[in-house]
Amino acid sequence: MINRLRIFALLIFVLGCYSGEVLNGQNKKIDGYRGIWYTLNQFSEYGDKYSGGLGTYTSNHLPMAVYAPEVDKTFFVYGGTTQEDEKRLQIMISYYDHKAKVVPKPVVALDKVGVDDPHDNATLTIDEEGFIWLFVSGRNVSRLGLLLKSTAPYCIEQFETVRETNMTYAQPWEFEGKGFVNLFTQYAPETHFRELWWSTSPDGISWSENQKLAAIYGHYQVSNQRSNRLATAFNYHVNGHADKRTNVYYMQTEDMGSTWTSVDGQLLKTPVSAVDGPALVHDYESEGKLVYLQDINFDADGHPIILVLVSSHFQPGPKGQPREWVVFHWKNNQWVSHTVCTSTHNYDVGSLYVTKKKWLIVGPSEKGPQEWGTGGEMALWQSGNEGKSWKKVRNITKDSQFNHTYARRPVNAHKDFFAFWADGNTDEFSRSSLYFTNRKGNKVWRLPYYMDEDFVKPIRIK
Numbered sequence: 001m002i003n004r005l006r007i008f009a010l011l012i013f014v015l016g017c018y019s020g021e022v023l024n025g026q027n028k029k030i031d032g033y034r035g036i037w038y039t040l041n042q043f044s045e046y047g048d049k050y051s052g053g054l055g056t057y058t059s060n061h062l063p064m065a066v067y068a069p070e071v072d073k074t075f076f077v078y079g080g081t082t083q084e085d086e087k088r089l090q091i092m093i094s095y096y097d098h099k100a101k102v103v104p105k106p107v108v109a110l111d112k113v114g115v116d117d118p119h120d121n122a123t124l125t126i127d128e129e130g131f132i133w134l135f136v137s138g139r140n141v142s143r144l145g146l147l148l149k150s151t152a153p154y155c156i157e158q159f160e161t162v163r164e165t166n167m168t169y170a171q172p173w174e175f176e177g178k179g180f181v182n183l184f185t186q187y188a189p190e191t192h193f194r195e196l197w198w199s200t201s202p203d204g205i206s207w208s209e210n211q212k213l214a215a216i217y218g219h220y221q222v223s224n225q226r227s228n229r230l231a232t233a234f235n236y237h238v239n240g241h242a243d244k245r246t247n248v249y250y251m252q253t254e255d256m257g258s259t260w261t262s263v264d265g266q267l268l269k270t271p272v273s274a275v276d277g278p279a280l281v282h283d284y285e286s287e288g289k290l291v292y293l294q295d296i297n298f299d300a301d302g303h304p305i306i307l308v309l310v311s312s313h314f315q316p317g318p319k320g321q322p323r324e325w326v327v328f329h330w331k332n333n334q335w336v337s338h339t340v341c342t343s344t345h346n347y348d349v350g351s352l353y354v355t356k357k358k359w360l361i362v363g364p365s366e367k368g369p370q371e372w373g374t375g376g377e378m379a380l381w382q383s384g385n386e387g388k389s390w391k392k393v394r395n396i397t398k399d400s401q402f403n404h405t406y407a408r409r410p411v412n413a414h415k416d417f418f419a420f421w422a423d424g425n426t427d428e429f430s431r432s433s434l435y436f437t438n439r440k441g442n443k444v445w446r447l448p449y450y451m452d453e454d455f456v457k458p459i460r461i462k
Contacts, residue, residue: 033447035432036079046317053424053432060169065410079118087116135170193218193240212271243314248281351409368403373426375405380441415439
């Protein structure tokens with residue numbers, strides 16, 4: 001399989017990508033990296049529930065980046081816009097060339113005409129032959145989700161639409177020799193509860209019937225893959241109310257969704273519909289706490305680790321304090337939890353990494369220029385004892401003009417493109433730039449907002 005991938009990669013280098021016809025803005029190159037700015041327009045005393053530069057929003061959109069060693073590139077998607085003074089969502093794709101240390105002009109994989117909402121952001125995966133698949137989120141049934149495929153391996157020049165379906169918050173995972181499992185959300189027709197579903201495909205074209213995974217009223221989830229295992233962690237919405245999200249649950253499958261089990265191997269009947277049961281990791285409802293999911297990963301032995309933010313109130317501001325970042329780790333046949341740090345907003349979203357000797361978190365844990373707004377300053381946290389204690393290694397950003405939001409972890413993250421995110425003023429409409437950092441967090445690059453050439457080096461700001 002590796003030889004086959006290398007042959008495809010070599011062909012791309014020799015022949016180049018095919019630059020197809022531009023249809024309705026699709027497959028058009030943009031002369032710079034301009035992130036989408038968005039406001040939910042749910043204001044209270046300390047501002048909007050969430051707002052700002054949300055090009056890498058939400059935590060339920062994943063993966064949003066994949067490192068492909070066959071071509072030594074990190075491919076990534078984000079929600080962009082056409083011009084600095086516009087709020088017109090573009091599903092953008094690009095890559096960072098690790099050898100040349102450059103980025104190309106990003107490509108509009110899809111123009112979401114009439115939409116400014118980054119709930120419609122995309123996720124991506126790369127199949128065994130190097131084809132890039134984009135899963136563009138819809139919004140209930142008012143805007144259906146779309147599945148796009150690149151017309152050539154490891155090439156972002158042209159995408160074609162292969163499927164339209166009811167799909168929100170798509171989380172696609174590709175299993176070698178088996179195909180895809182896509183975890184996603186559908187809104188229940190009458191109640192509009194956010195229920196969790198899954199579907200499988202051997203080739204991305206033919207898909208199984210959708211199957212419901214969890215329906216304890218409603219849910220948000222994060223997921224990850226390790227070898228043949230697909231794991232998901234989710235909360236539940238009391239009486240279907242998203243502002244009453246609480247509890248932590250965990251499920252896993254090792255056979256492409258044929259069976260689902262709890263972390264200790266108990267067979268689970270789907271859809272999970274009981275508030276209590278073997279999938280429950282921690283009962284925060286009894287503590288009167290809210291749960292905002294950030295990431296899920298695996299320790300060196302393959303045991304799951306879940307990163308969440310625990311809050312006291314759904315609105316921004318001091319009444320939600322303390323907002324604690326907490327890791328749950330399956331260790332010695334039980335879930336153990338440890339506090340990482342605190343931050344100032346419910347939608348402060350970071351990513352969890354596991355190296356050979358350390359656990360790392362990159363995220364906006366530090367107070368930003370818009371104190372009670374979404375995000376803040378990015379920091380790098382480290383644990384050398386499986387999450388029992390944490391220390392801040394360094395501030396990745398400081399003295400910023402705008403808050404930094406939603407640090408995202410690429411699949412198979414390369415040390416030189418370890419996390420990427422966007423910034424923006426959470427108090428008023430502003431431009432939004434995109435950034436990435438290395439594994440040490442001691443270097444930060446900003447992607448060029450405007451480009452005069454087809455390939456440029458990102459701007460080193462630290």
